[in-house]
Amino acid sequence: MNSILLIFVLIVIATTSFIVGRRRALHSVGGIIKDLHSLPNHYGWFSALAGFLPGLIIILIWIMFGGTLVDNITLAALGEEIRNLSDFDRTLYMNDIRNLAVQDAISRPVTETLKSAAQYYSRTQENIFWIFALSAIGISTVSAFFGIKKVSPELRSRNLLERLILYFLVVCSAIAILTTVGIVSSLIVVTLRFLEHVPLTDFLFGLKWSPQTALRPDQVGSSGSFGSIPLFAGTLLITLIALFIALPVGLLSAIYMTEFAKPKARAFFKPLLELLAGIPTVVYGFFAALVVAPAIRSSGEAIGLEIASESALAAGLVMGIMIIPLISSLSDDVISAVPQSLRDASYGLGATKTETILNIIIPSALPGIVSAFLLAASRAIGETMIVVMAAGMAANLTANPLEAVTTVTVQILALLTGDQEFDSAKTLSAFALGLALFAITLFLNFIALKIVRKYQEQYD
Amino acid sequence: MDKAAVTTVQDLVQPTIRATNVNIYYDDTHAIKDVNLDIPPKAVTALIGPSGCGKSTFLRSINRMNDTIPSCRMTGQITLYGDDIYDKKIDVVQLRARVGMVFQKPNPFPKSIYDNVAYGPRIHGLANSDADLDNIVFNSLQKSGLWDEVKDRLDTPGTALSGGQRQRLCIARTIAINPEVILMDEPCSALDPIATAIIEELITELKERFTIVIVTHSMQQAARVSQKTAFFHLGKILEFGDTSEIFTNPKVEKTKDYITGRYG
Known part of the structure; x- marks a missing residue:
């Protein structure tokens, strides 16, 4: 079972919730639509989203933080000597464990320790995922249940949906803006590193562009x-x-x-x-x-x-x-x-x-x-x-x-x-x-x- | 009935504009049907009638503004002081310098007040020197009653004026090329009552120098400013005569209905 399948399960929950919520709304007024505050479909969507969104949020948390969580648990289970490595070496070591876990090529000889670490990693990953998946499904089902229960002729589902659409639009524009900010800030960070090598004035006002630098200290060549x-x-x-x-x-x-x-x-x-x-x-x-x-x-x-x-x-x-x-x-x-x-x-x-x-x-x-x-x-x-x-x-x-x-x-x-x-x-x-x-x-x-x-x- | 109703003005020696059997079509729509009209000099002739009756179309045919609409076709004859304005020899650019036009919506150019008025004289080479041009601008603004209001800010944009001032600027721009005829297409429909009163007063003054043809939706306006009135209905002129006559004693039932506000 993977994330895609999980989303599919959530969609099934949402669809069921849509149908049940819509029918409940119609039932509550004996099929006379104008007695409802909103249209039947609005109640359907309300129930569907009540079922879908909580699960979606949990999946997003898994996608964003799941990897780090699994890494940390694996690290905690590894020996003292690994934990005491420098940041850089520890990252490399973790990379190797991850790569080994998916049977990719790694940068060092495969030892028994590494193998068992990789197995531990795979197991942990699977377990954590299941925890997330089951809680997503569980919370979604509960939430859908409560959503459907809330459906009544007085519920202003049309207005609630309207507000939800507003949030959705805000999120979309935020993505565009944040992407720009991200690109620019990554440019700025690397540029600052460049300026450690070359003074700003040389870069902005220098008349000669010849970026070849010596690869090794002993190499004869221009310094660029x-x-x-x-x-x-x-x-x-x-x-x-x-x-x-x-x-x-x-x-x-x-x-x-x-x-x-x-x-x-x-x-x-x-x-x-x-x-x-x-x-x-x-x-x-x-x-x-x-x-x-x-x-x-x-x-x-x-x-x-x-x-x-x-x-x-x-x-x-x-x-x-x-x-x-x-x-x-x-x-x-x-x-x-x-x-x-x-x-x-x-x-x-x-x-x-x-x-x-x-x-x-x-x-x-x-x-x-x-x-x-x-x-x-x-x-x-x-x-x-x-x-x-x-x-x-x-x-x-x-x-x-x-x-x-x-x-x-x-x-x-x-x-x-x-x-x-x-x-x-x-x-x-x-x-x-x-x-x-x-x-x-x-x-x-x-x-x-x-x-x-x-x-x-x-x-x- | 139609033929009998059209009163041709025989008491004038020569009309400024004479329209004979004018028909105008937009693609398949027959907008103007067999219109005959004599417009007298140095007077205001009002064209009235319900919306879509063709009065604006007819007005625009007098300075050939309809030429700019590709689907528009015309037959018949319109003469200006005896010259057929649709003759091949007539230069439409010169014609429009003789027959100026003021539009429904005040449309000053996005230029300074001075440049708005100087635009026509410049393209027609009416001024021989800068002082000449200043003079023309001064006279035109004076005649349009705008001078005192704008003399200190001739270099500010014409678009920054109020609605009524803009329309007077457009009138000043038109009289700057010293036309013989001024066509006005509902010049007050976008203005408030006070600005309208000022423009109407101006029209009355201008008729001393210019022949004016005005399209208007307002019966009162036609009655106040015009000496002659033509009543258009479905592309035909049902009645034409002295304004006082038309408004007090209309000969055609439709005219009477329209004037008394029974429909329109």
Whole structure:
């Protein structure tokens, strides 16, 4: 019997409880529904949840704390010498016991002590689980019984359910928020460890990025330099190129869609444009590396320019194409939101379409367009795949779009793929970069949201 | 009965606007049916009638605002001082500079008060210098009775004004391009009684300079501000004549019912 089966048993209890509770409610008023405070189904749900929730809570406790409990009981049963090991070694030892218990490979020779410990562990785990499972079923049954007993025509089960739904929604939003907090705080913790190796000023203002560190003390090699400026400069360069492409094309196509296109043309073009948003970025990467970059290179050769086969320009161009749909669909929304009455007023004064667009529609929609632009910028900053494939890995500090550059996300990828030592400055620097990147995109999104909010108050 | 009821105004030498056999359709809906109407110069002509009778549609056809609605089709002829406004040679942009429009909901641009009024003159090149433009803005705000209220804050947004002030700003914006005709589509329906009274007073003053056509739901308003009244019903004009005549002695039973509030 496992947790899934246990949940299934709880569902059976809940279903039974639903049926019984509903029937009891109907019986209590002799089948005349309007004499009930709430609808029969509300009583059913009330009874069902009375049966389901207590058991669910016990299962959650088991999932969250059961493992630790079993560990501690096993540890207590183990000899003195194990308990007196250092924290680190004790954790390793427990890992081995756990792995052995599920017949996985372990890091030390299998001894008799270890075997018996593993058996003890398995037994304890099973016993504790049974305690939890039986108490979950027992408490659920009792609770369902009392829930059903409470069902009477006066019980405001509809209102109770309403409140329960509110709690459920609060829990859901709390999950989203807590996840964000968790991600950020784990980034911060590791970043602080990184800053023990490399001073903050070196990281923020250093001009050289070369994260290779010596693996052994006796190894000849660089001690690594972690100046993030070239990475952020590369990111900025590629982002600027992308926005330089995407902003005019996206905005103008949005204007065409909203102001000029006939409904038929709009119905044809708009999904087509949004198809661009559905292309996986890795495919854009192919396109950048195999089509755009060689094309740039050969056209550069034609006019006598030496261009690397990987260039910021290629990555930026393709990234620009990638974010066109983002800008155009967001701009489309804000332009459509400009009230028709403003257009009418402008046309009524004898303005042409272009005059109306330039003087009335774009200024009115500008806050929304700016925020679309900022969202697109944070999308471009966070993009990795295209840059890996088209712009290269070389951390050049340059403003020349024809050279190879690299971006923050690409370096994070490079730092964390493959075999890495977790406590080296090299690996840890990925987290610092991640945190810095997060701060930047958060800032951009924050501004974008502020602008959108201000914009929303503008009409009426 | 309909034909007999339409009083064409023969005593005027030349009407400003003459509509002849006008029919307007939205896709398959026949919104305006065979409307003939002569609108006299320098007077207020009110278009009244129950909701959905086509008065706004007809009004919008006078400066071709219906052109912006793709499903809208029109037959017949509308002339402005003898020029067929639906003629291919007519530039709709210039037409709208001659026939200005004030809308139901005050719709100032989200720009400063000054820029709202200066918008039309700027796009039509009516001012030769900044001083010229200042002058136009001053005159228009003065004529719309808004100058004293806004002279100290011309650079604040027009959207920040009160409802009645906004509507007067929209009127100022329209008279800034010095049109020959001003069309008003229920200009007071979104305003409180005091603001309405101010606008009505303004309309009465404006008719000295402009030919005004106003759509209104309020019988009292039509009676107060207009000299001519046309009664629309189901896309047709059932009765047209002097306002005093229509309100005191309507010839058609439906008009009488509507005016006395028996239906509408």
